Amino acid sequence: MKRRFYERFQVEDVINFFSGQLLQAKSSDGAQVFLQSIKITRRPLPNGYQEAFRRLQHPYLAPILDLIEEENELLLVHPPFAGDPLPLTVNKERAMDPEVAVRIVGKCFKTLRDLERLPLPLSATLDPKNILLNGHKPLILFYYMKDPKTPRFDEKWRELLYYLLTGQAPMGGLKQCEAELERRKIPSRVAKLALMSLDRKHPYADVLHAVESYIDAKAGNQGSGLSRKNAASKKTKRKGVVTTVTIAAAALVLVTLAVSQWKPEESYTGLFENPDNAVGQQGGDQINTGDSLVQSIHFSNDKTHFSLPYTLTGNSNLRGEFELAKLNGFFGYLESSDGNAQYGIHINKQGSIELYHTMGSKMTKVGVSGDGYKVRPGKKYTFEILYYPNEPLRLAFSEEGQPEKWIATGITPVSGELKMRFTGKEGAVLYYPVPNPVTDKQMVERVWMNQQPWHLDFGQAVLTLDDEQRSRLRVFPATQVRLGANDATKFSFVPNTTEDLFQVDIQTINNARYRLVLEGKEKKASLFKLDEKIEKVAEKPLDGEGDTLYTVMIKPSFTKLTIDLVRGSNKTTLEYTDKSPILIRDVTLQNRNGFELVEEKEKINDTQ
Numbered sequence: 132m133k134r135r136f137y138e139r140f141q142v143e144d145v146i147n148f149f150s151g152q153l154l155q156a157k158s159s160d161g162a163q164v165f166l167q168s169i170k171i172t173r174r175p176l177p178n179g180y181q182e183a184f185r186r187l188q189h190p191y192l193a194p195i196l197d198l199i200e201e202e203n204e205l206l207l208v209h210p211p212f213a214g215d216p217l218p219l220t221v222n223k224e225r226a227m228d229p230e231v232a233v234r235i236v237g238k239c240f241k242t243l244r245d246l247e248r249l250p251l252p253l254s255a256t257l258d259p260k261n262i263l264l265n266g267h268k269p270l271i272l273f274y275y276m277k278d279p280k281t282p283r284f285d286e287k288w289r290e291l292l293y294y295l296l297t298g299q300a301p302m303g304g305l306k307q308c309e310a311e312l313e314r315r316k317i318p319s320r321v322a323k324l325a326l327m328s329l330d331r332k333h334p335y336a337d338v339l340h341a342v343e344s345y346i347d348a349k350a351g352n353q354g355s356g357l358s359r360k361n362a363a364s365k366k367t368k369r370k371g372v373v374t375t376v377t378i379a380a381a382a383l384v385l386v387t388l389a390v391s392q393w394k395p396e397e398s399y400t401g402l403f404e405n406p407d408n409a410v411g412q413q414g415g416d417q418i419n420t421g422d423s424l425v426q427s428i429h430f431s432n433d434k435t436h437f438s439l440p441y442t443l444t445g446n447s448n449l450r451g452e453f454e455l456a457k458l459n460g461f462f463g464y465l466e467s468s469d470g471n472a473q474y475g476i477h478i479n480k481q482g483s484i485e486l487y488h489t490m491g492s493k494m495t496k497v498g499v500s501g502d503g504y505k506v507r508p509g510k511k512y513t514f515e516i517l518y519y520p521n522e523p524l525r526l527a528f529s530e531e532g533q534p535e536k537w538i539a540t541g542i543t544p545v546s547g548e549l550k551m552r553f554t555g556k557e558g559a560v561l562y563y564p565v566p567n568p569v570t571d572k573q574m575v576e577r578v579w580m581n582q583q584p585w586h587l588d589f590g591q592a593v594l595t596l597d598d599e600q601r602s603r604l605r606v607f608p609a610t611q612v613r614l615g616a617n618d619a620t621k622f623s624f625v626p627n628t629t630e631d632l633f634q635v636d637i638q639t640i641n642n643a644r645y646r647l648v649l650e651g652k653e654k655k656a657s658l659f660k661l662d663e664k665i666e667k668v669a670e671k672p673l674d675g676e677g678d679t680l681y682t683v684m685i686k687p688s689f690t691k692l693t694i695d696l697v698r699g700s701n702k703t704t705l706e707y708t709d710k711s712p713i714l715i716r717d718v719t720l721q722n723r724n725g726f727e728l729v730e731e732k733e734k735i736n737d738t739q
Contacts, residue, residue, distance in 0.1 A: 139199075140166065143495055154206075155495065162590075162609035163497050163542070164196065167207040169253070172276045176200070180251040190644065190661050191242045191269050196723050205276075210609050210721070211542050211589060214263030214270050221259070223298040229321040230349065231267055232295035237346050239269050239291065240339045241663055252277040257288040288335065292325045292342075301329055320345065427562050430555035439551040442468070443566060448575060449516040449551065451564025452531075457508050458482050462554040465516070465524070467547055474524055474545055482506045484528065486591075488543055497542060503607055504528070504537040504593050514564075517579065519572070520546045523589065527579065535595045538579070540587045580604075584618035585728055587611075588719065602730040612720045612728065619718035623682045625727040626651060633722050637685065637692075640714040647694060647705070649673065649681070656696055658705045674701035680729065687713040 140156040154166035184198045184207065197208040221227050227235070239257050246253040253274040255261065263270040293301050293308060296317050301308045305326055312322040324345060328338045428437050443449065443465065455461055455478065464475025477485040482505035486498040506512060510530050517525040523541035553561055569575050576586070581594055581602050590610025595603055606612055614622060619637070626633050630652035637645040644661040651673075658669040678699035686693045692713050696703040720726070 140164065142166070157496060157499070158608070162607065163211055164609065165193070165209040165211070167193075167209060167273065169205040169207065169274060169276055171203055171205060177250045180249070184249070184251075189242065189245060189665065191238055192246075192271055192274075214265040214268075217259040217262040217264055217269075220264050221295055221298050226298040226315065227295040229296060229318055232292060233321055233324065233342060233345060233349075235264075235267065235269055235295060236292045237342050238663070239271065240288070240342060242269075242271055243288070244339070245664070246274060247277065257291045259291070259294055286331075289328050289331070289338075292321075292328050296321070296325055305329060427560050428553075430553075430557065430559040430561070432557050435554055435556060437553045437555075437561065439564060441566065442548045442550055443518050444548050445520065446569035446572065447516075447518045447566050448569050449518065449564050449566045450513065452511055452513050452562035454511045454560045454562075455506065455508055455555075456558025456560075458506070459556045459558070460554075461556075461559055463514070463551070464553075465518070465545070465549040465551055467549060474541065474543070476526065478506050482508075484537065484539075486526070486539060486541065488541070498539060498591055498607075498609075500537060500539075500591060500607075503591065503605070504535070506530075515579075516551075517569070517575070518545065518549065519569070525579070525587070535593055536581075537591070537593050538587060539591045540589050542589045583728075583730060584614055586613045586615075588613050597729075604728040606720075606722075606725050606727065608723055608725045610721070610725065614718045614720070616715045616717060619685050619715055621682065621684045621731060622718075623680055623729040623731060624720070625679050625681070625729060626722065627724045627726060629679065631722060631724055631726070633681075633726065634720070635683065636719045636721075638716045638718070640716045641711060643709070643711065643713070645692065645707075647683070649696070656703055656705060658692075658694065658707055660707070660709070668707040669705040671703050671705055674698065674703055685715065685718065687715055689713070 140154075140158055142154050142156045154168065155163070156166050157163055181198050181200070184195055193207075193209045195207050196210055199206040199208065239262065243254060243257070246255060254277050255271045255274045257271075261272050263272065290301055293312075297311055297315060308329060309322070309326055312325060317325070324338075324341060327333050327341060430437070453461070453463075458478065458480050460480070461478045462475060464473045466473045471491055473487075473489045475487060477487060479485055483502075484500040484504065484506065485496055487494055487496045489495070506528070507530070513527075513529050513531065515527040521544050523543055524545055525538070525540050527536055527538045529536040551564065555561070577583075580586075583594075583602050583604065585604050588611040591607040592610060592612070593605040595605070597603055604612070624633070626649075628651070632651065633649040635647040635649075637647065639645075645668075646659040646661055648657045648659065650657070654673045656671050656673050657667055660666045660668050673696065680698070682695075682697040684695040684697070686695070689712055690710065691706065691708045694705045696705075720728075
């Protein structure tokens, strides 16, 4: 059978692991995805398994956008996901709080049970190297297909609790492990759970039952006291560094990389070196623009490089302009002080903006604007870069005199001192960029998004105005937008197609999660509660034909959650009452095909 996924994706990295492969790739529209390869070990495959996978939304597994069946393997298509690699979070000097450790183990054990219950049963190793942490939520990376005829021996689950408590794998026999737990003053009940798990006399089912019983007892007896302890623990815990899966794997040296590097259409020899053919700082013309004096840097085929003489250190907004007489390749990138990492853009021969980062000599494309936004020759563009240490970079491009602004947020946190460098050819002109310190992030971000409450967590979008002077955000695929609690009470969007499946995730202050799913093809709306298991708590048919604009109103009232969906003159209402108060923290929006957010008319009237 032909490997169909090569027709849909360009593979950039192949990460080999004993339970499968994780491929970093880009789709035909330039969106970054991760492909997980699962070897098919038995046939026939059960009916309906593909749809079950596509609908699988598990809090401790990477989201699945699509599934592709090849001759000997299944490929799961994941959006970008992130977390702290467990071995970088827990070590001998920084072991995990015992109560938190037991809950983490309980979540991982239940995830294995959920994988086994799929129409096509799967499993996963609980080796710490196969687990990411996002706060106190684990995310299991790789799975494998279970085959009852040829079971595989994998008992890494036995060591997980001991590892979390001590920061190391068990050494010696049970006596040595018991002594180490006593030395670390682990509470006796938790220590007994760890030793029971290590003792091969106890099967997995017994250990799972013991862990769940302990968690249930603690939840019933300690209540708010445990919450206070966890809150204090969080204050002292280091701030998590969000790490993409590929960087996590490289940092841990867990895998061997077979790199299929992306290269721009033009080959630049020594692009990331200090070239002799640099454009001098004083080499440009002095252009008087009224009140200010702006220096222009003119590139040529002989003078192709220019570096700004200053570094970005703290919260900064770098703003400049450029003009390209022709599309012959233009780079702008921020470089770390040691020269080992670069984060930047490349404008290709078609005018598309390609986002990339490099580590050492390896360049990885993380997104491309494609036909969604293109730079035109002979036009002047303003570019902006928002740099907040330990956060992904934010970029914006806008053509002079045009309302559209292309914006993007990366997926890799950036820190340290950064130098700004540019590479261009004949006909490229750079108008000297000016950095400004950012003292009010909230104000800057409101201006960045034209006073709209939309926050781009990662991905790309185009911000523009319609004929009614309403702001619109055209969101690209593989992009997530977040709304704060106040702004989530009412928002409007347009799906790309009438049969789209649209997803709204609601996060509460006490970390409860709900998911609203609008299924255009099935013409229904469903509300799920995402807890240890995914539970559908409400469902209604979607009314309204013709009108593509949806208005969503999320109205929590103590323990009751009410969601109104308005489409044209029709309204659909979903209601759910929980046991605990529902206080919304934020709402995130995603769709595999992209969507469009529309400014509320009431907000326009308020400003007029």
